[in-house]
Amino acid sequence: MNRTKFVLIGKILLALLGGLAVVLIIKYLPYLIEITVSLDKFRDYIVSTGKFGVIMFVSFQILQTIIAPIPGEIIQVAGGYIYGTPLGLLYTILGILLGSIIAFYFTRLIGASFIEKLIKKKKSQLILDIMDSKRFSITLFIFFIIPGLPKDFLIYVAGLTPIKPAKFFGILLISRFPWLLASVSIGANIHYGNYISTIIISFVTLVIFVLVIIYKDKLISKLSQVRQINKSM
Template sequence: MTKNKLTFKALLRFSALAVLIALSVFLAYEFGIIELFLNEEKLKNFIKSLGPFGVVGFVLLQAFQVVAAPIPGEVTGLLGGYLYGTFWGVVLSTAGLTLGSVIAFILGRIFGKPFVERVVDPMVLNKFDYLLHHKGAFLVFFLFLIPGFPKDYLSYFLGLSRLSLLEFTVIAGVGRLLGTILLSFGGDYLRHHEYGKFLGLAGIAAVIMVIVWLFKDKIERLLRIWHISRYRKNKQKK
């Protein structure tokens, strides 16, 4: 009887969350929020229209694009550098991205696997399922450093892991820095009409992305093998 009550409560909670998500998505499309993220000019005008609250608005926009994965974060990353320069672009983007990652992590932890399976791409779930068997904080940090890695999805997924909220917050904040710095530099170049530097930076980023894309599967396979073997050794010691 108790088990049935718990199952009913879990089902009720999950149903309420599903309705809330569906309503949020509907409102996002109805009021043009999704379109806003895909149009750099509209985003720029929106932030400027907030006046003194523009900084808070930008941080929340960065957080939202993580929670509403897979909305691309490149536009908001460039926007940060364009509006606030490289230094403050990095600071504000990092604050927003970390906040969004933590929210996704907490949602995954509170609502559990059924919710995460609804939000996260099944391929990501299957590929990184091994991360749930052992904490592996260093490995997760390394994965966050890889350009083009599905960090937004992983934030939800890691809510099911053994990582503490503090550990994840540090990993999410520091692990995204490289990409954030590059995007902020790019936005700052555009702000000062330094198109040659921007194209040079874009070229370097493109080369890195191609290299990562070519060797990503091998890198992920090696990391998976290393992680599992380390987990087994630690288990044998105990």
């Protein structure tokens, strides 16, 4: 089987799976959001699944990576609360990695037309323009580490670029690791009653969050300047 036929079959299968996923998401998304907006509800749900808890937790994290409306912070904090910091962090990273792989390769197989329907064309083009830089890796790292930017959409758009998958996923995990560690640690400390540690971690995270928000526009502006310089060279 040549590469063209393989890609065509892959696109057809992904389209069918995508259609099924859309139907299921439309039907169950309100329920998924309902149980993930509350730490207690989500924790109780995962615990109630017994030995399938880890599979369900990782599945929710995969869905959260693929579907933006599901709140990731609740899932990550719950991971620490249920499994402790080491395992909670491991399961969270596993879910994010698998979800990112699905989104990334989905874009590479389906192409730009689908992504432009999923994301506003101007937004996807803006991300592609900023990513069109000799300092692409640094740009990507900054985008992932800044709170409030469309990280989930960025994964889809990144699939349209020629970046090597291993490099992309490496940048993704390294840039998000500090925030994930903080969220999972907060959950673990709440579970064990270490409220002082929880307050300290939350405070430090909040300070970093505020600083990044304050300087976010300057960082993005500098990246845009780099892009303009590169285009003029």
